[in-house]
Amino acid sequence: MISTDELLEQMDELLDSATAVPLRPGKVIVSADELRKLIDDIRLHLPQEIRQARAIVAERNDIVADARRDAESITRKAEERARALINKEDILRRAQIAATETKAQAQTQAREIKKASTEYAEGIMRSAEDALSQYLMQIRQSRQNLRASMQNEGMRPLGIDPDDGDDTPPQE
Numbered sequence: 001m002i003s004t005d006e007l008l009e010q011m012d013e014l015l016d017s018a019t020a021v022p023l024r025p026g027k028v029i030v031s032a033d034e035l036r037k038l039i040d041d042i043r044l045h046l047p048q049e050i051r052q053a054r055a056i057v058a059e060r061n062d063i064v065a066d067a068r069r070d071a072e073s074i075t076r077k078a079e080e081r082a083r084a085l086i087n088k089e090d091i092l093r094r095a096q097i098a099a100t101e102t103k104a105q106a107q108t109q110a111r112e113i114k115k116a117s118t119e120y121a122e123g124i125m126r127s128a129e130d131a132l133s134q135y136l137m138q139i140r141q142s143r144q145n146l147r148a149s150m151q152n153e154g155m156r157p158l159g160i161d162p163d164d165g166d167d168t169p170p171q172e
Helices: 005-016 031-083 089-152
Strands: none
Touching: 005 031, 005 089, 031 089
16 A cells, blocks of 8 residues: 555655756646646545544543553552451551552553553554645645646636635536
């Protein structure tokens, strides 16, 4: 399966290998069909990357839920143990101290796991967001370049009114 980065690299190669427009520095002629195919392929791959980011978030939520269940289980066990030892004051005091420490440790561990998983998921989502933003900017720049090239050639893309800023084709 080809990645979005590889598709963008192919788009770069298409632009690099395009024929230069005489007397128009920085202007090239590219195959609209090839460019559209690459853009369509990128659109197909972006939802996969979004699904991966969602899967990471779901995994983080599962880790947090497991940590909470573990903490609750440890707390319940500590409380049960404390109740079983209630007849002897010294043992009860020790059990309460142990339960409190265990509960505090479990809560600390749960907070640490939650914090780590949240930071991890945030980092992954930030990376995915940055990549998606970069891809979107590159696509928009490529589209602007295509429009500018077509306008410089006196052409107007079908279905696009350059004055309305809307790229959707007209409704029939």
